[in-house]
Amino acid sequence: MSPNAEGRSATAPSDEAGENPLLRLRGISKSFGPVRALTDVDLDILAGKVTALAGDNGAGKSVLIKCIAGIHAPTSGEMWWDGRHVHIESPRDAAALGIETVYQDLALCDNLDIVENMFLGRERTRRAALDQESMEHSALDTLKSLAVTSVKSIRQPVASLSGGQRQSVAIAKAVLWNSKLVIMDEPTAALGVAQTAMVLQLVRRLADRGVAVLIVSHNMNDVFEVADRIAVLHLGRMVAVRPIEELDRQIVVDLMTTGQSTRVAQPRPSRE
Amino acid sequence: MSKLDDAPPVPEEAKPEPPATAAGYLRTSLARVKGGETGVLPVIAGLLLVSVLFQSLNSNFLTAGNLVNLLVQAAVFSLLAMGQVFALLLGEIDLSIGFVAGLSAVVMAERVQPNVGWPWWLAILSALAVCAAIGALQGSLITRLGLPSFVVTLGGLLFWQGVMLVILGSGGSLLIQDAQINAISSGNLSRLAGWVLMLVVVGVYGVYTWRVDAHRREAGLTAPPAALTLTKIVLALLGGAALVVLCNADRGILLPVYGVPWVVLLVFAVLAAWTFLLGRTRFGLYIYAIGGNAEAARRAGVGLARIRTYAFILASFTAGIAGVAYASRLRSISTAIDGGTLVLYAVAAAVIGGTSLFGGRGKAIHGVLGGLVIAAIDNGMGLLGFSAASKYMVTAVVLIVAVTIDAVARRNRPAGT
Numbered sequence: 001m002s003p004n005a006e007g008r009s010a011t012a013p014s015d016e017a018g019e020n021p022l023l024r025l026r027g028i029s030k031s032f033g034p035v036r037a038l039t040d041v042d043l044d045i046l047a048g049k050v051t052a053l054a055g056d057n058g059a060g061k062s063v064l065i066k067c068i069a070g071i072h073a074p075t076s077g078e079m080w081w082d083g084r085h086v087h088i089e090s091p092r093d094a095a096a097l098g099i100e101t102v103y104q105d106l107a108l109c110d111n112l113d114i115v116e117n118m119f120l121g122r123e124r125t126r127r128a129a130l131d132q133e134s135m136e137h138s139a140l141d142t143l144k145s146l147a148v149t150s151v152k153s154i155r156q157p158v159a160s161l162s163g164g165q166r167q168s169v170a171i172a173k174a175v176l177w178n179s180k181l182v183i184m185d186e187p188t189a190a191l192g193v194a195q196t197a198m199v200l201q202l203v204r205r206l207a208d209r210g211v212a213v214l215i216v217s218h219n220m221n222d223v224f225e226v227a228d229r230i231a232v233l234h235l236g237r238m239v240a241v242r243p244i245e246e247l248d249r250q251i252v253v254d255l256m257t258t259g260q261s262t263r264v265a266q267p268r269p270s271r272e
Numbered sequence: 273m274s275k276l277d278d279a280p281p282v283p284e285e286a287k288p289e290p291p292a293t294a295a296g297y298l299r300t301s302l303a304r305v306k307g308g309e310t311g312v313l314p315v316i317a318g319l320l321l322v323s324v325l326f327q328s329l330n331s332n333f334l335t336a337g338n339l340v341n342l343l344v345q346a347a348v349f350s351l352l353a354m355g356q357v358f359a360l361l362l363g364e365i366d367l368s369i370g371f372v373a374g375l376s377a378v379v380m381a382e383r384v385q386p387n388v389g390w391p392w393w394l395a396i397l398s399a400l401a402v403c404a405a406i407g408a409l410q411g412s413l414i415t416r417l418g419l420p421s422f423v424v425t426l427g428g429l430l431f432w433q434g435v436m437l438v439i440l441g442s443g444g445s446l447l448i449q450d451a452q453i454n455a456i457s458s459g460n461l462s463r464l465a466g467w468v469l470m471l472v473v474v475g476v477y478g479v480y481t482w483r484v485d486a487h488r489r490e491a492g493l494t495a496p497p498a499a500l501t502l503t504k505i506v507l508a509l510l511g512g513a514a515l516v517v518l519c520n521a522d523r524g525i526l527l528p529v530y531g532v533p534w535v536v537l538l539v540f541a542v543l544a545a546w547t548f549l550l551g552r553t554r555f556g557l558y559i560y561a562i563g564g565n566a567e568a569a570r571r572a573g574v575g576l577a578r579i580r581t582y583a584f585i586l587a588s589f590t591a592g593i594a595g596v597a598y599a600s601r602l603r604s605i606s607t608a609i610d611g612g613t614l615v616l617y618a619v620a621a622a623v624i625g626g627t628s629l630f631g632g633r634g635k636a637i638h639g640v641l642g643g644l645v646i647a648a649i650d651n652g653m654g655l656l657g658f659s660a661a662s663k664y665m666v667t668a669v670v671l672i673v674a675v676t677i678d679a680v681a682r683r684n685r686p687a688g689t
Contacts, residue, residue, distance in 0.1 A: 035538050072572065092573040109564035111632035112557075120561055121572030129552040140493075153494060170664050 020083050022047040022181060023068070023099075030063050039065040041077070041238045043231055045181060050203060050213045052223045055233035056256050061216045063234065064095045065183050068214070069101040070094035095122070097181035102187060110159035114151065115139045116156055118173040138206035142176045143168075146202060164195040171202060181212040188222050200226045220249050234259035247256040286325040296499075309384055315625050315676045316643045318670070322645060326652035333652055337523035340533065342644075342651045344457055346374075347535045348598045350643030352614060354546055354636050355590030357581040360622055361550075361563045362423035363631025366584060368410060368428025369618060370611030375432045376595030377605040379437050381446040384453060391454040400592045406432065407588025411581035416645030421584075429612065437607060445606030448599060456538065457601035460531025463520045469537070470512040491628050492667035535597050539640060542593060546586075546636035580652035620645050620667065624674040646672060 023043035030038040030039075038060045045051050055061045070088040081097050092143050094101075107206045108117050115132070118139045124131040139154055151165055158166060167187065186204070187195050188196040203226050207213050215222050223230060224244065230254040231241040234243050239259045254261035352369055359366040376399040383390065383395035390398070396570050410428050414421045440446065448454060461469065481504060488495035496504075521533040533571040550556035558579045561569040599605045623629060624645050625638030646667060653663050 032284055069571075090573065091571050095573065101571075103571070105567075107565070107568035109561045109568050109632070111564035116557060116561075120557075120569065121574055123553060123557065126363060129548075130554060130557065133487060133493060136493050137491065194331050 015251045021045055021080075022082060024080040025068075026078050026080075028064070028067060028074045028079070029059075030067060030072060031075045037236055038067070038074070038235045040235075041233070043238060043241060046229070047180065047212045047216055048184055048207055048210045049051050049228040050207045050215060050226050052227035052230045053214060053216045053233065054223060054230055054256055056254055058235075059233040059256070060236040061233055062185065063236075065185060065214065066102065068094070068181075069183060091121075095177065098173035098178065099183065099221060100177055100179040100181070101183040102174050102185065102267070103121060104189065106166055108158045108166060108170060111157055113157050114143075114154040114161075114169055117169060118176050120173075122177070139172075139177065142172050146172050146175065163190050164192070166193060167195070167199065171199070175206070179211065181214065182206060183214045183216075185216045186218065187215065188217065188219060196222070199252070205247040220252065224249065283543075295353070308570055312626055312635075312637060312641060314674065315638070317646060318624070318674070319641065319645055319648065320558055322648045322652065326648070326655065330652070330655045332655055336518050336521035337649065337657070340519055340523055341411070342647055343536050344533050344601065346640075346644045346647030347539050348594050348643075349593035349617055349621050349646050350539050350615070350640040351542060351597060352591055352618035353625065353639030354542060355587040355594065355639075356615075356618040356622045356640050357546075357585040357627050357634050357636055358559070358590070359425075360578055360619075360627050360629060361559050361631060361634050363563050363566075364414070364584075365425065365619065365629075366410070366421065366428075366433060366587045366591075367425040367615055368406070369425075369587055369594075370613070370615030371429055371432040371436060371609075372403050372406055372588050372611075373591040373595030373598060373614065374436050374605070374609040374611045375406070376400065376408055376592035377599035377609070378436050380453065380596055381448050381599055381605045382439065384448060384450040386449065387448065394448045395450075396528050396596055398591060399596065403588045403592030403595070404585050407585035408581060410588070411584030414584065415577040415580045428612065429615065433611060436609075440605075440607050443607055445608075446605045453596070453600050453601050455534060457533065457535045457597055457604075460519070460529070461534065461537075462531055466516045466520055466532040469532070470516045473540070474505070475513045477508055480506060492547075500505070531667075534678070538593070538597060541634050542590065543640055546590070546603050549586075549635060555579065555582065560632055563633070598663065617646055617667070620671045623678075624671060626674075626678065628678070629675075631673045642674075 023042045023045040025041060028038055028041040028043075029036070040231075041060075041064060043051075043064075045199045051081070053064065060219050063072060065072045068088065070093050073089055080089060086093075086097065088097070088099075109120065112120070115136050119135050124134050126134075136154065143151070143154065146168065151161065151169075159168060162171065167190070172183075173186075187199050187203070191199060200222060203213055203215060207228070213225065215223075227244055229241065229243050230247055230252060232239050232252060234256065237259070240255050240261075248263075251261045251263050254263065305358035323334065352373060355369050356366060360517055379402050380395045383398055384392060406428070410421075410424050413419050413424045416504060453644040482501055485498075485501040487496050513573065516532060517534075519536070520530050522528045522530050522611070524530070550559065558569060558574045561572070561574060562579060563575060566576060598609070618639075621640065621642030622639050625634075625640070625642030627634030627638045627642075649666055649670060650663055658666075
């Protein structure tokens, strides 16, 4: 079923296109007690490309990204990062490799300010105390570079921000670290039209800079606007990983709902 | 550093310039107060109100003698409340700290009995070590086994009371004859030492505050203007001078008594240490993060169990210091210590001071100010000849009023979507 099913070996298997992917997953399974959330999932994530992860509710999208982000340890399976065999056992491991995740609930502490949220878990210290100036400068630079300029003060608590501003802070938090892979879980679900466009533009620019982006979305418009490749999960199995040119909405919907599709994509003009 | 080269058109209004003048900074601060970030303003207003009320009813309230007495009475409440703040910041509660304080006093008193004869400092250290171990035990039960802190520390309240009774014997008590330990609550600094120490403390505070603010101004970050920084330092100096003048006045009845009580210094030292720990270190930030959104903290790689356990250790440790101050004031420790009421006063003091019961909001200073309010009510009503029953009722009303102020202020706070 999977296009990547062959080529499993102890060393990093080479890519079908001859290029080594940034992150390669092979045979990833995850069980919660008797419940199998993921079965034998294979996936390649390429640098500089936006990979969209599609699937119906309960298909295992969230579990898969949590396995990559180090929140869940996979029950079995192997991962290669840049051709190196790795075990990601904690969020710290993931962060050390350069994997950052923007969660659907944004994972922000309402009582902390923007700088504190952006640096949470990786504060800079000078002697025993926090180095507030240095962190504030970096946070300001990053927000400016992302054109997040609507906040009054970066020392205001996150509780006082609007939904779009909170999303911006969460993305800026992921970008602040020189991350190589940014995972986004439904980044546009709670946003209006203008803010959605802004976030998608941001996703595109991240990929153009060479960052690998893995984006989970229910919204087919967003997926087809921003993605280079689409991976479809169905009941915990990876049923397709294809370039966007070989897919159209109907095929993706078929794959999401039934796990297969007999349609052939109509040739479409390239996005550029 | 991650930077994007071409930024998209900015959809919303441009960022307003940081306020450059003192007036502008004050305006921003005022807006924050109106927005529900009232800080310590309500409790200070409450303290002033209580003082005016009691002074108008009994002119002895605002005498030097009574106010210094009040500071000494408040010390135990303030120290306990500072311990409780650690638990409350996590959104947890520690009901055991009243009797942990009692046990600390018993351990210390037992170690300095003539037939044991430990030096006073070793006795105090051993008492604090016992308290820290109790905190580690309770904290581990709460974090490693996932038991509710309410139940674990309720068990602690009963258990440590039992241990205390076993050591003291039914109705028993231990007298403390050690001069140094008794001096903590009843001894005073000399007048000169009071002044010198106050100037040193304000000097260190002033240099530190000035350097932080000046550094921020130079770095081009939002910072209070120089005039405001100076005002803060001058106010600290005036406050310190007022305290020393008050304490240096002769408050003796038969013999002259004057000077800053040691226990006031003790409270200041603990306040400074815990304020630094909570406000300036990574550990403190993690406590706030866990209280605000434990899941977000966990995903950021914060070791929840470790930080929570340390918070409970600090709560018990601070309670141990409170126990030392308590026994020192009574020059003895007996089974009469009511750890149940003490812990409820500690929670009340923290909440009256402005700490949230739901976690994530609170400071060490809240415990000190709340402790002062509770001691003021206790002291003022005592002067007026009211019974313990009416003291309880008035304290309860103040607690409810404090929570109401917080709830009303919070309604004005913009809701996080």
